[in-house]
Amino acid sequence: MIQTAELDLVFTEREYEERLRGVRARMAEKQVDTLLVHIPENICYLTGLRSCGYYMYQCLVVPLAGECFLVMRLLESTNVEGGQSWVRDFIAYRDFADPLVMLRDELRARGLLQGRIGIEMDSWFLTPQRYKQLEELLSPHASVVDASMTVELGRLIKSPQEIEYIEAGSRAACAGMRAALDTITSGRTEDDVARAVHDAAIAAGSEWMSISPFVTAGARSGICHTTWDGNVIGPGDVVLLEISGAKKRYSGAIMRSASVGEPSAQVRAAADASLGALNAAISAMRPGVRATDVDAACRGAMDDAGFGKFFMNRTGYSLGISFPPDWGEGHIMSLRAGEERVLEPGMVFHLVPVILMVGVGGVAFSETVQVTEDGVRALGDIPRELPICPA
Numbered sequence: 276m277i278q279t280a281e282l283d284l285v286f287t288e289r290e291y292e293e294r295l296r297g298v299r300a301r302m303a304e305k306q307v308d309t310l311l312v313h314i315p316e317n318i319c320y321l322t323g324l325r326s327c328g329y330y331m332y333q334c335l336v337v338p339l340a341g342e343c344f345l346v347m348r349l350l351e352s353t354n355v356e357g358g359q360s361w362v363r364d365f366i367a368y369r370d371f372a373d374p375l376v377m378l379r380d381e382l383r384a385r386g387l388l389q390g391r392i393g394i395e396m397d398s399w400f401l402t403p404q405r406y407k408q409l410e411e412l413l414s415p416h417a418s419v420v421d422a423s424m425t426v427e428l429g430r431l432i433k434s435p436q437e438i439e440y441i442e443a444g445s446r447a448a449c450a451g452m453r454a455a456l457d458t459i460t461s462g463r464t465e466d467d468v469a470r471a472v473h474d475a476a477i478a479a480g481s482e483w484m485s486i487s488p489f490v491t492a493g494a495r496s497g498i499c500h501t502t503w504d505g506n507v508i509g510p511g512d513v514v515l516l517e518i519s520g521a522k523k524r525y526s527g528a529i530m531r532s533a534s535v536g537e538p539s540a541q542v543r544a545a546a547d548a549s550l551g552a553l554n555a556a557i558s559a560m561r562p563g564v565r566a567t568d569v570d571a572a573c574r575g576a577m578d579d580a581g582f583g584k585f586f587m588n589r590t591g592y593s594l595g596i597s598f599p600p601d602w603g604e605g606h607i608m609s610l611r612a613g614e615e616r617v618l619e620p621g622m623v624f625h626l627v628p629v630i631l632m633v634g635v636g637g638v639a640f641s642e643t644v645q646v647t648e649d650g651v652r653a654l655g656d657i658p659r660e661l662p663i664c665p666a
Contacts, residue, residue, distance in 0.1 A: 284323045284359075285523040295321060298321065302337070302393065302422070309390065311336060311337075311393065311409075313400055315329040315333075316595075316597060317335075320596055321426065322335060322362040325359060328351045329400055332346070332368075332374045334374075336382070341385075343364070344366065344385075346366055346368070346377065346378045375409050379412040388416045391417065393420050394409065394421065395422060396422075399600075428607070432619055437525060440522045441594060441623055441643070441645075444526045444527035445520065445654040446479060448476060448519050448528055448529045449656055450479035451472040451473070451481070453475065454471040455471055455475075455488075455516050459662075459664040460664055460665040461508060461536070463507075463508050465504060468490045472488045480522060481521055482522060484520065484521050485526055485601060488517065490514070491506075491514070491515050492508045492513070493509065496513055496514065496637040510666040513532055513533070513638060514532065517529075517641070521597065526595075530640060533662040534664065535665070536664075536665075536666030541635060542636065542661075546640070548577055549628050555573050555575070556590055560624075562617070566616055566617070570589065570611050570614070573626070573628055577630075585632055586629065592624060593608045593623065594643060595607075595623065623645050624646075626642050642659075643655055
């Protein structure tokens with residue numbers, strides 16, 4: 276079914292075509308004749324499709340030559356008809372139909388049910404049950420092979436337009452952060468702060484976020500990934516904030532901690548350690564440097580400050596296209612021990628030297644940074660210091 280609706284895209288058709296050429300070059304290297312793309316971010320990267328309806332089965336079929344087409348729920352096909360995808364060829368299934376049988380039949384009709392068919396084995400949205408059924412339907416006619424990362428490797432280095440969207444997401448995240456810091460005071464609740472974050476980030480241009488903001492106060496902030504729960508903020512609390520903003524599905528993020536009243540010596544020392552580790556990571560980053568060396572610089576600074584045992588995560592992760600449940604691209608590349616790949620201009624990372632002290636609180640300072648020709652530049656504008664909020 277071919278649609279001719281006027282296109283309403285966030286990138287030029289030329290940029291989408293260049294992305295597709297890159298994917299097909301990697302398909303040829305892997306000897307993949309047809310690629311079945313199930314990861315929502317990858318479908319968005321190649322088509323522009325930004326619907327949040329990916330909880331129902333969808334697939335982008337990319338042959339080594341010829342036209343791509345989508346398999347999608349009939350309800351979701353309105354996105355294509357409305358011009359949200361530059362790939363306008365699709366087959367649509369009703370809610371009572373089996374989309375995998377339709378996919379197999381369409382592959383056969385187009386002469387694609389043969390050779391080596393690549394599937395993204397590392398996709399959250401292709402369940403084991405779906406994969407097993409798909410393999411059973413295809414394997415009598417073609418070889419089913421793992422083609423994970425065929426699309427993602429092209430996503431790692433961002434185009435100038437992608438950078439602009441990440442910057443817009445970062446500006447919205449920073450607006451949310453400023454609103455949060457202005458709201459925090461003894462007697463207010465975590466809910467009050469979360470409300471202020473959402474209002475300010477959306478007013479600054481953020482679309483729906485891939486993860487809701489993390490807003491957590493007091494000793495509870497030392498427990499990873501807790502967020503607002505109606506708790507009252509009190510004197511001496513440390514408040515941990517991690518906020519993202521999204522523009523055209525491209526995310527920017529920032530993390531800060533605040534002290535309600537004068538911080539304890541332990542919280543002050545933790546803040547200095549996190550900030551020192553963040554600055555060490557930024558200082559180490561430039562094209563040609565291995566990701567593992569950036570991690571070593573960040574971790575070394577944290578160890579020297581005496582907080583290494585509380586720093587339990589990677590130093591950073593790639594940022595770009597995102598859909599819930601994650602705003603990061605860490606599965607594509609992370610700044611972690613053992614990652615031998617080097618930084619290149621156009622990569623974007625969220626640096627996250629987090630200190631989590633159970634029973635005390637969480638302290639962290641982060642930045643979203645772009646790798647440039649001679650170093651990095653931060654995309655946020657929140658001061659790197661421990662804010663002291665009214666007690």
